[in-house]
Amino acid sequence: MRLQVRGRLRSRRSRVIVLIGLLGPGLIAANAGNDAGGIATYSEVGAKYGYTLLWAMLLITLSLALTQRSAARMGVVTGKGLSELIRERYGIRWSAFATLCVLVGNFGICISDFVGVGAALGLAGVPAQVSVPIAALGIWLIIVRGSYRSAERVFIWLTIPFFAYPIAAILAHPDWGEVGHALIVPQVHSSPTFLLLFVAMAGTTITPYMQLYLQSAVVERGATEEDLKNESREAVGGAIFADLIAVFIIIATGATLYVGGIHSIGSAADAAKALEPFAGQYAELLFGIGLLGASLLAAAILPIATSYVVAESLGFEKGIGRRSEEAPVFMGLITAMIVVATIIAMVPGVPVIALLIGVQVVNGLLLPVNLFFIWRLARNEELMGEHRNRGPVDWLTAATVAITSALSLILVMVTVSGL
Amino acid sequence: MPAIAPVDAPEVLHLSLVLGGTLRDAEGARLGRVDDLIVRLGGAGYPPITGFLTTVAGRRSYVPAERVATVTPGAVTLTKAKLDLRPFARRPDEVLLKHDVLDHQLINVEGARLVRANEVELARLDGWWRVVGVDTGARGGLRRLLPKALAGRIATGDFVDWASLEPFSGDLPAMRLRVLHPKLAKLHPAQIADLVEAASRDEGEEIMQALGGDERLEADVFEELDPRRRLELLAERTDAEVAELLARMAPDDAADLVADLDEGRREAVVELLPEGARRKVRALLGFDPAAAGGLMSPDFVSVYRQATVAEALDRVRRSRLPDEVLATIWVMDARHRFLGAVPLATLVRADPEAGVVDLEVAYLPRLRPDADFEEIARLMADFNLTAAAVVDDAERMIGVVTVDDVLEVLLPKGWRRRFGLLGED
Numbered sequence: 002m003r004l005q006v007r008g009r010l011r012s013r014r015s016r017v018i019v020l021i022g023l024l025g026p027g028l029i030a031a032n033a034g035n036d037a038g039g040i041a042t043y044s045e046v047g048a049k050y051g052y053t054l055l056w057a058m059l060l061i062t063l064s065l066a067l068t069q070r071s072a073a074r075m076g077v078v079t080g081k082g083l084s085e086l087i088r089e090r091y092g093i094r095w096s097a098f099a100t101l102c103v104l105v106g107n108f109g110i111c112i113s114d115f116v117g118v119g120a121a122l123g124l125a126g127v128p129a130q131v132s133v134p135i136a137a138l139g140i141w142l143i144i145v146r147g148s149y150r151s152a153e154r155v156f157i158w159l160t161i162p163f164f165a166y167p168i169a170a171i172l173a174h175p176d177w178g179e180v181g182h183a184l185i186v187p188q189v190h191s192s193p194t195f196l197l198l199f200v201a202m203a204g205t206t207i208t209p210y211m212q213l214y215l216q217s218a219v220v221e222r223g224a225t226e227e228d229l230k231n232e233s234r235e236a237v238g239g240a241i242f243a244d245l246i247a248v249f250i251i252i253a254t255g256a257t258l259y260v261g262g263i264h265s266i267g268s269a270a271d272a273a274k275a276l277e278p279f280a281g282q283y284a285e286l287l288f289g290i291g292l293l294g295a296s297l298l299a300a301a302i303l304p305i306a307t308s309y310v311v312a313e314s315l316g317f318e319k320g321i322g323r324r325s326e327e328a329p330v331f332m333g334l335i336t337a338m339i340v341v342a343t344i345i346a347m348v349p350g351v352p353v354i355a356l357l358i359g360v361q362v363v364n365g366l367l368l369p370v371n372l373f374f375i376w377r378l379a380r381n382e383e384l385m386g387e388h389r390n391r392g393p394v395d396w397l398t399a400a401t402v403a404i405t406s407a408l409s410l411i412l413v414m415v416t417v418s419g420l
Numbered sequence: 421m422p423a424i425a426p427v428d429a430p431e432v433l434h435l436s437l438v439l440g441g442t443l444r445d446a447e448g449a450r451l452g453r454v455d456d457l458i459v460r461l462g463g464a465g466y467p468p469i470t471g472f473l474t475t476v477a478g479r480r481s482y483v484p485a486e487r488v489a490t491v492t493p494g495a496v497t498l499t500k501a502k503l504d505l506r507p508f509a510r511r512p513d514e515v516l517l518k519h520d521v522l523d524h525q526l527i528n529v530e531g532a533r534l535v536r537a538n539e540v541e542l543a544r545l546d547g548w549w550r551v552v553g554v555d556t557g558a559r560g561g562l563r564r565l566l567p568k569a570l571a572g573r574i575a576t577g578d579f580v581d582w583a584s585l586e587p588f589s590g591d592l593p594a595m596r597l598r599v600l601h602p603k604l605a606k607l608h609p610a611q612i613a614d615l616v617e618a619a620s621r622d623e624g625e626e627i628m629q630a631l632g633g634d635e636r637l638e639a640d641v642f643e644e645l646d647p648r649r650r651l652e653l654l655a656e657r658t659d660a661e662v663a664e665l666l667a668r669m670a671p672d673d674a675a676d677l678v679a680d681l682d683e684g685r686r687e688a689v690v691e692l693l694p695e696g697a698r699r700k701v702r703a704l705l706g707f708d709p710a711a712a713g714g715l716m717s718p719d720f721v722s723v724y725r726q727a728t729v730a731e732a733l734d735r736v737r738r739s740r741l742p743d744e745v746l747a748t749i750w751v752m753d754a755r756h757r758f759l760g761a762v763p764l765a766t767l768v769r770a771d772p773e774a775g776v777v778d779l780e781v782a783y784l785p786r787l788r789p790d791a792d793f794e795e796i797a798r799l800m801a802d803f804n805l806t807a808a809a810v811v812d813d814a815e816r817m818i819g820v821v822t823v824d825d826v827l828e829v830l831l832p833k834g835w836r837r838r839f840g841l842l843g844e845d
Contacts, residue, residue, distance in 0.1 A: 080621030088523050093538065093564045096523075220620070223648045225655060315538075315561055 035163060035246055036299035037117025037292060038110060038364075039205040041357035043247050044272040046198050047254025049264055050190065052175070052183035055251060057199060059184060061206045062244040064401040066237045068372060071379035071390060071398065072212040073236035076219030077229050078388050083216045084314040086384070087374050096314040099374060102367040107210050107307040109360035110299065111338050115346035117296030120269040120353050124289040130347050137343040140301045144335055156301065159294020162287045167249040169279035173256035180252060193415050200412050201358050203405060204365025206244065210306050212375060217309060229388065250275070266354050300342075304335040366413070369406040376402050433549070435517055435540035436564045437493035437572060443474045444497045446489065451503055452476030454496050457517040457542075458510075459551050466550035466582055469542070472496055473508060473516065482508035491542075491549050493572055515587060517551065525623065526554065527586040529603045532611035534618050535580060539563060553581045588623045604630060609637060613644035621652060628653055639668035647680055659685060663692035670742070671697065672717040672825070675704035703818075712796055713789030715826070716810045716819030722750040723776055725759055730772035736764065748807045750817060751780050758809050758817040760784045786811045787821060797826050 035043075046054050072083060079086060084103075088096035118136045119129030189195070215236060224232050254275040258266070266272050273288035280287045312331045345351070376398045379390040390398060435457065443452045456473040469491075472483040481503075489499045515521060517540050528535045539560030543552040554560075557577025566574070586603050604612065604627070612631070616624040631638040642650060642665060654662055654677070662681075666674040666689065678686055678701055690698055690705075700718045707713025721739050723732045736746050749767060751759045760780040770779055785799050787810045800808055800823060810819040 080623075085620075088536075092523055093561055097561075097565055223621070223652050225621070225652060227655075315536075315558070 035160070035243055035250075035295060036110070036114055037120070037296045038113040038357045038361045039247065040163075040250060040272065040292065040295065041113075041266070041354050042198070042201045042205045042361050043250040044254045044258075044275060045266050045354065045358055046202060047251040047275070048258040048266050048271075049194070049198065051255040051259040052180050052252065053188045053190075054199070054202065055180065055183040055248060056185065056187045057202060058206075058244060058248050058251065060404075061203055062241060063397065064203075064405075065207045065244060066240040067394065067398050067401060068207060068212055068375055069215055069236040069240045070233050070394075071375050072216040073219050073232045074229060074388055074390075075375075075379055075385065076216040077224045077226060077232050078385050080220055082220055082309070082313050083213050083371075083375070083378075084310045086378050088314045090378060090381070090384070091374070093314075095374075099370055100310055100314045102370045103209050103213065103310050104307060106208070106364045106367045107303050107310075108338060108342070109363050110208065110210070111303045111307070112342040112345050113357045113360040114296045114300040114303065115342040116351065116353055116356055117292055118300060119346050121289045121293035121296060124269055124273065124285050124292075129351075130349070133343050133346045136297065136300070137339050140297070140304075141336065141339050143301060144305060145332070156294050156298035160291055160298060161294070162291035163246060163250075163295065165276055165279050165287055165291075166246060166253050169276045170249045170253035170256060172278040173253055173275075174278075175252055175256035196408070196412055196415060197362055198358070200365035200408050201361035202365075203408065204363070204368055205361040206247065207368055207372070207405075208364055209368060209371040210303065210310075212371065213310055214302065214306050217306075226388070253278075268353060272354075300339075304338040307338060308332075308334040362412070365405070366409045369402055369409055372398075372402045372405060431544040432552075432576075433491065433493065433542040433544075434555075434560075434563060434571075434576075435522060435542060437568070438491060438496065438542070439518055441494040441496060443472070443476065443483070443503075444495055445503060446498055446500055448497070451498070452481075455480070456519055458508075458514050459517060460511070460514050461587070462513040466543075466545060466552050469549045469551070470514060471508070476503065476505060479505065480508070481505040485548070494568070515589070520589070521551075521554070521587055525588065525619065527588075527604070527615055527627075528556075528580055528584055529586065529606060530580070530584040532607050532615055534615065535585075539576075541576060541579065551582055553579050554585065556580055588619075588626055605634070605637070609640035610644045612637075612641045613646075616641070617646055617649055624649065625653065625656070635664075635668055639665055642677075643669055643673040647676075650677060651680055654681065659688045660692055662689050666701070667694050667697045670717055671700040671704060671719060672715065672819075675701045675714075676709065678705060679709060707789050710792065711789060712787040712791040712808075712810045712821050713819075715796070716789075716821045717745065717825075718819045719745055720748075720750055720817075720820045721746060722752050722817065725751055725753055725775075725777045725780075727751075727776050728772065729767050729770045729774050729776060729779070732762070732767055732776050733772070736767075744822070745820070748820075749776070750809060750820070751776055752817055756817065757815040758786055758811045761807075761809065784809070786815075786817075789818070793826060793829055796821055797830055800826065 075081075075083065075086065081089075084096065084100060087099050115133055115137065116129075119133045122132035122136075123129060219232055254272070257275045257278060258264075258271070261274075263271065263274070269288070269292065270285060273285045276284040276288050308331045311334055312328070315330075376390075376395075378384060379398065380395050382389050438454060438457065441454045442450050443454055445451055451474075453475045454472055455475055457469050458471040458473065459467040460470045461467050468485070470485050472485070472488065474481055474483055474496075483496075483498070483503070487499055487503075488496055490497045510516075522537050522540050525534045525536055535554070535556040537554040537560075538557065539555035540551060541553045541555060542549050544550075545552070555577050557579075559574050559577030563571045563574040584603065607615075612627065616627050619627065628638065628641070631641060642653075645653070657665070662685075666677060669677070674697065678690060681689060690701055693701060703718065704714065704716075709715075719741050721735055721741065723735060727735075732749050736749065739746060747764050749762045749764060751761060753759055761784055762776055762779045766779050767776075785803055785808065787796060787799065787808050789810055789812070791799075791810075796808065799805070806823045808821050809817050810821060812818050
C-alpha cells in the first residue's frame with residue numbers, strides 16, 4: 002500500500018524550491034562578480050584592448066571554477082563556513098589577517114556598488130546625492146527587518162538586462178576569427194595599465210566574498226555528502242555561466258567602443274554604448290536597469306557577508322533579523338559599512354569608473370590570501386577525508402595561488418618603483 | 421604575575437601565554453617548545469592538565485604532567501634533568517586545549533548558546549593546573565593578536581566558567597560522548613534544539629548522539645528542531661532507528677516527520693512503528709497538514725458525561741500522556757459525540773462527588789478537520805481557548821488542536837527568523 006501523501010501542497014512547494022535552487026547560491030555567488038565593479042572592469046578591458054585579453058578570461062574562469070568548487074565542497078563536508086575553518090585550523094592571528102583582507106576588499110566593493118547605484122540612476126538624470134541615500138536607507142531597512150531573502154530575488158531579476166550583452170555582442174558583428182584567436186593565443190602588453198587591468202579582472206572575477214558566501218550558503222542549505230556532486234557541479238556551472246557573460250561584455254565593448262575608436266570609458270553612459278547594437282536608443286535604459294540591479298544585489302549582500310565573516314572569525318553573535326542589542330557588533334558593522342559607503346558615493350564629481358576599477362585592483366591584490374587558505378584547507382585530509390582536493394585539481398589550485406600572488410607582487414613592485 | 425597575586429587567590433594563567441613557550445629541564449636548560457596542553461574530561465570539578473605536547477629537536481613528544489614541576493607564562497619546567505621522549509597516544513577522555521578547544525565552538529549551558537573560545541583560562545587548584553573556563557570576549561582575542569611582551573598585560577574579558585561549558589569532540593569520533601552529559605540535561609528540549617540548529621552538522625549530530633541515552637528527551641528535541649535539520653539527521657539513521665524515534669514522539673509531530681521523509685522511506689518506516697502509533701500516524705497522514713486535521717494530536721483524555729469529578733481525576737492520574745495534553749478534560753456522550761470540556765484546575769477545585777456534566781463549559785465550539793489556520797486562530801482568540809476539539813462528520817471527537825500548534829505558524833516571519841545570511845523564509 003502506498004501512503005496517502007497529505008499535502009500535495011508540500012511537494013508543490015518543494016518543487017518551487019528546487020526551481021529557485023537553479024538560481025541557487027552557486028550562480029548568485031559567481032554572478033555577483035558581475036556587479037558595478039565587474040562591468041566597469043570588463044568594459045574597460047574591452048575598450049582598451051579589444052579582444053586581446055580574452056585568453057586571460059579562460060584561465061580566470063578555470064581558477065574561479067576550481068575555487069568555487071572547493072568552497073562548496075568544504076561547506077558540504079565540514080558543515081562550517083570558510084572563516085570558521087580558517088579560525089579553527091590556523092588560529093586567531095591568521096584568521097584576523099584573512100578577515101582584515103576580506104574587510105578591506107569588501108568595504109571597497111561596497112563603496113563601488115553604491116557608486117554603481119548612483120551611476121545607474123544618474124543615467125536617468127537623478128543626482129547621486131539623492132539616489133544613493135534613498136537606496137542605502139532601503140537596503141539598511143531590508144537587512145535590519147530581515148526580509149533580505151525576498152529582496153534578493155527582486156534584485157536578481159533586475160540583473161536580467163545584462164543577458165542582453167551576448168545578443169549585443171553578436172549583433173555588433175565582431176570578427177569571430179579574431180575573437181577565437183584572442184581566446185586561445187595569449188597576448189601580453191608590457192604596460193602598467195595592462196597589468197593593472199589584468200589584476201583588476203582577476204580581482205573582480207574571483208572576489209573572496211564569493212567563496213565565503215557560497216560556502217556559508219551551502220552550509221545553511223544543509224547539504225549532505227549525497228549532494229556533493231550536485232553542489233560541485235552547481236558551483237562550477239555558476240562560475241562558467243557568470244564568466245560567459247563577462248566574456249560577452251568584453252566582446253561587445255571590443256566590437257563597439259574599441260573598434261569605434263573609444264579606448265577608455267569615462268562614465269556609465271560610455272559603457273552603455275556597448276549595448277547599442279542590440280537596444281539602439283534604449284541602450285542606456287537597459288544598461289541602467291542592469292547596473293542598478295547588480296549594484297543593489299551586491300550592495301545588500303556585501304555588508305551582510307562581511308559582518309558574517311568578522312563575527313564568525315572573532316566569535317561575536319551574528320544573524321540578520323537580530324535586534325541590534327542581541328548582535329551589536331554584527332549590526333553595527335553593517336550600518337557602518339552602509340553609512341560610510343553612502344557618504345563616499347555622494348561626493349560630487351567622484352571619478353566613477355576609475356574608482357570602480359581601483360577597488361577591483363585592491364581585491365586582486367588581496368585575492369591570494371584567501372585563495373591560499375582555500376587551497377590548504379581543501380586538500381587537508383583530516384578535514385576533508387576522501388573528498389579532499391587531490392592530483393590535478395590540487396595542482397591547478399596551487400598554480401592559481403602562485404600566479405595571483407606573483408601578479409600581485411609584480412603590480413606592487415611596478416607601482417612602488419613608478420614604472 | 422603569580423608573585424603579586426594575593427595569598428588566597430589561586431594562580432591563574434592564560435593558555436596563549438603557555439603555548440609556544442619554552443620547555444626547560446630542572447636546571448633551566450632549553451629542551452624544546454610547548455605545542456599543546458592535554459586535559460582529561462569527565463571527572464568531577466575542573467579538568468586537570470594531564471600532559472604536554474612538545475617539540476624537542478624537531479620531534480613531537482609527550483611529557484606527562486607528573487614530570488612537570490612548574491608552569492609559568494612562557495615556560496614549562498621539568499622535575500628532572502633528563503627528558504625521556506615518548507610518543508603520545510590520546511586516551512578516550514582527553515582533549516587537546518589548542519587543537520580542540522581554543523578557537524573552537526563550545527556549548528555554553530548558561531543561556532544555551534554556542535560560544536567561541538578566544539582564550540582558555542587555567543588556574544592552580546588543589547595543587548595542580550586545571551582548566552577553569554574560557555574567555556569569549558574581545559580581550560581574549562586581542563591578547564593573542566599582540567606580541568608576547570604586551571600580551572601578559574591584558575586582563576581576562578568575558579569569562580565563562582568551565583562548569584557551564586561542554587566542548588565538542590571535534591574530528592575524533594572515537595571520543596564522542598556516548599552518555600548524556602548532566603550539563604546538557606539541564607536544558608529545555610527547545611534550547612537543545614536551538615543549539616543543534618546553530619551548530620555545524622557534525623557538532624549537531626554529536627549533540628543528538630549525546631542525547632541517545634535518554635530516548636524521551638531525544639524525541640522531544642526532535643519535535644523542536646526545524647524541519648530541515650530533522651531531515652538531515654534522519655537521513656543518517658536507518659528505518660528502524662527512525663521508527664523507534666517516531667514511536668516516542670507526539671503523534672502529530674511524528675506524522676509531520678513521516679510526511680517530510682523521502683517517499684520511498686515513508687511506508688517502510690510506518691510499517692516498523694508499534695501498532696498504536698502506526699494507526700494514529702496513518703490517520704493523521706490523511707489530512708491536510710495546513711488544516712486542523714493535520715495540526716491536531718489524537719492524544720487526549722476524555723470521560724463520559726456520567727463520570728464524577730473523582731473518576732475524571734483518576735483518569736488523569738493514570739494517563740501516560742504528557743502534562744500539557746492533560747490541561748483540559750473532554751466530555752462526550754455514550755456514542756463518543758463531543759459535548760464539552762472541563763479545565764483540569766476546575767476539576768481539582770470541585771467536589772469529588774460532583775458530576776463532570778455540572779462543571780462542563782456550556783457551549784464550546786468545535787473544529788472540522790479542514791478548518792484552516794485563520795479559522796482556528798480566530799476561534800481560539802474569540803473563546804479564549806488554549807485547546808480546541810476537532811470532530812468528524814458524526815460529531816465524534818478525533819483530536820485536539822492546541823494553541824502552540826497554531827502559534828508556531830502564525831508568528832510573524834521576522835520573529836521566527838533566528839539566523840541567516842540565507843535564513844529561509
